[in-house]
Amino acid sequence: MSTNGMESWAVDLKDIGAIYPFQGLEVLMVIIGFVFWIAWHVIQTRHENAEIEADMAADRSGDETREAIDRY
Amino acid sequence: MEGNLNALTTIFTEFYYWVTIVMMFLIHVGFCTYEVGVSRRRNHLKTLMKNAMAIPLVTVTFYLFGWWIYFAFPNGPGFVSGGLITAHFAEPWNPLMATHLSGVNPGEPGVTAADAAIWHRLNGVFWGAFLLFSITTASIISGSIIERARSGAFWIIAVLIGSVLWILDAAWGWHPQGWMVKLWGYHDAYASGVVHAIAGGAALAFLIVLGPRIGKFRPDGTPRDIPPHNVWLVTIGLFLIYTGFWGFYAACNIPIISPAAIAGQITGDTWTATNIYLAPTSLSAITFNFLMSLSGGMMGGYIVSKGDPYWTFSMGLCGIISASAGNDLYHPIQAMLIGAIVPAICYKLHYYVERRFKIDDAVGAVAVHGYGGFLGVVVAGFMLWGQPSSPYEGFAHINPLGNFAGAVLMFGLGFIPTWIACRILNSMNLLRVPEKVELEGVDFALNHAFMASVSEVGAAEKAMIK
Numbered sequence: 295m296s297t298n299g300m301e302s303w304a305v306d307l308k309d310i311g312a313i314y315p316f317q318g319l320e321v322l323m324v325i326i327g328f329v330f331w332i333a334w335h336v337i338q339t340r341h342e343n344a345e346i347e348a349d350m351a352a353d354r355s356g357d358e359t360r361e362a363i364d365r366y
Numbered sequence: 367m368e369g370n371l372n373a374l375t376t377i378f379t380e381f382y383y384w385v386t387i388v389m390m391f392l393i394h395v396g397f398c399t400y401e402v403g404v405s406r407r408r409n410h411l412k413t414l415m416k417n418a419m420a421i422p423l424v425t426v427t428f429y430l431f432g433w434w435i436y437f438a439f440p441n442g443p444g445f446v447s448g449g450l451i452t453a454h455f456a457e458p459w460n461p462l463m464a465t466h467l468s469g470v471n472p473g474e475p476g477v478t479a480a481d482a483a484i485w486h487r488l489n490g491v492f493w494g495a496f497l498l499f500s501i502t503t504a505s506i507i508s509g510s511i512i513e514r515a516r517s518g519a520f521w522i523i524a525v526l527i528g529s530v531l532w533i534l535d536a537a538w539g540w541h542p543q544g545w546m547v548k549l550w551g552y553h554d555a556y557a558s559g560v561v562h563a564i565a566g567g568a569a570l571a572f573l574i575v576l577g578p579r580i581g582k583f584r585p586d587g588t589p590r591d592i593p594p595h596n597v598w599l600v601t602i603g604l605f606l607i608y609t610g611f612w613g614f615y616a617a618c619n620i621p622i623i624s625p626a627a628i629a630g631q632i633t634g635d636t637w638t639a640t641n642i643y644l645a646p647t648s649l650s651a652i653t654f655n656f657l658m659s660l661s662g663g664m665m666g667g668y669i670v671s672k673g674d675p676y677w678t679f680s681m682g683l684c685g686i687i688s689a690s691a692g693n694d695l696y697h698p699i700q701a702m703l704i705g706a707i708v709p710a711i712c713y714k715l716h717y718y719v720e721r722r723f724k725i726d727d728a729v730g731a732v733a734v735h736g737y738g739g740f741l742g743v744v745v746a747g748f749m750l751w752g753q754p755s756s757p758y759e760g761f762a763h764i765n766p767l768g769n770f771a772g773a774v775l776m777f778g779l780g781f782i783p784t785w786i787a788c789r790i791l792n793s794m795n796l797l798r799v800p801e802k803v804e805l806e807g808v809d810f811a812l813n814h815a816f817m818a819s820v821s822e823v824g825a826a827e828k829a830m831i832k
Contacts, residue, residue: 297752306636309634314697315696315753323700326699330706337669
């Protein structure tokens with residue numbers, strides 16, 4: 295038993311189709327792909343919000359901001 | 367050559383590998399750019415030269431003995447069974463290691479008609495492609511040890527790893543007849559173990575003997591961050607490495623071959639591209655998987671490092687490396703998930719090892735290449751469990767134990783000899799620059815000479831102003 299159904303290469307290649315592991319689970323893999331992608335945006339947005347909040351809380355006097363503008 | 371089709375196939379294959387060599391050179395442009403970006407200003411020139419001179423040193427030694435090792439050592443286990451295989455075409459004094467047109471001149475030493483037919487056009491480009499893997503393997507170590515290692519020590523280790531150790535493991539586990547493939551079912555199509563794990567193991571050994579940079583650890587033992595002096599240069603370097611890795615991947619394939627030429631179990635007349643083990647795959651498959659594992663690595667790296675550009679790009683590379691062992695056979699989403707999860711583990715491991723064992727890896731090479739390559743090989747053993755490792759009869763199937771043992775062997779083959787060599791170099795006071803030089807910066811004398819020249823020429827020019 296193998297994860298792609300092939301036990302040996304004693305075959306004619308013209309008769310062989312997919313050779314990736316866990317064939318039959320393509321839809322599940324695509325769903326996992328979508329979940330991964332959406333989850334990335336959710337987590338990234340949380341991180342960015344926290345970062346922006348920290349930026350907002352910083353430099354109340356505006357001195358460092360003026361220095362940053364001067365540095366271009 | 368027999369027939370136009372054979373001639374065309376040979377010349378296509380020759381050109382194919384030649385292009386991969388050119389592409390792979392970008393890996394070294396990237397490594398140099400990256401390392402200079404990471405190093406502080408007082409260490410730039412020596413950092414650049416340390417890495418760059420690995421190119422000629424590994425090239426010369428790979429010509430002298432590295433290429434022969436690949437063909438002579440596939441028998442095993444280890445060195446103890448089967449003996450050396452005769453490989454005249456890879457001996458540096460053989461006429462096939464030079465310009466050759468496939469006939470056999472009267473009295474030509476060590477050249478058979480069969481060898482000449484295959485190797486007259488392919489020897490140089492195969493040698494070149496493997497050489498670029500060799501330089502990559504050596505170069506991986508270079509970044510870890512910046513700002514305090516002596517260049518001469520690195521160059522000795524570069525030859526050891528680039529022209530001896532990695533090519534020995536390639537003979538064992540990355541050769542169609544390698545004993546690890548035959549007996550263990552070892553599968554590592556794009557070199558997670560044979561290039562990256564061994565280089566990571568060697569880098570770790572070097573770092574243990576070398577010790578951290580001055581100032582890396584606080585008196586209480588906690589690590590300080592030593593930021594790259596130029597993040598943009600680091601980024602460009604990593605993108606150049608990504609680009610070079612396209613060539614690396616393509617060079618791991620045989621572009622076109624007939625079942626008859628493979629001479630294994632495959633029946634029929636369908637020509638195919640194969641991996642290094644001569645088992646079928648395609649450039650299309652590895653294009654899917656290269657990009658998906660890179661993307662998984664960058665996305666996972668961005669999250670785990672909270673958007674740090676240095677680690678995001680490094681984790682992209684780690685994503686590729688961690689999926690490389692099975693990227694000839696994975697589904698793209700499998701490649702993406704492996705490429706996302708393994709680098710996140712490697713990132714955590716980097717900081718754990720840094721804190722726990724006081725290892726100062728300036729570029730995270732042990733994590734990206736060593737842990738990423740090791741885990742990539744282990745994961746492939748599970749993902750590809752039961753699949754044939756080879757088109758030849760009697761070879762073990764791919765399995766978790768074989769790949770785990772292979773990953774340990776690869777990492778260990780890098781670690782142990784490098785540790786011994788570094789201990790010897792250290793005992794001779796050849797491993798690390800003195801503390802004074804490290805504090806001055808390893809470019810101190812060069813910078814003095816540079817500034818003296820600037821002053822002198824400036825004074826001469828100013829004296830001519832009327």
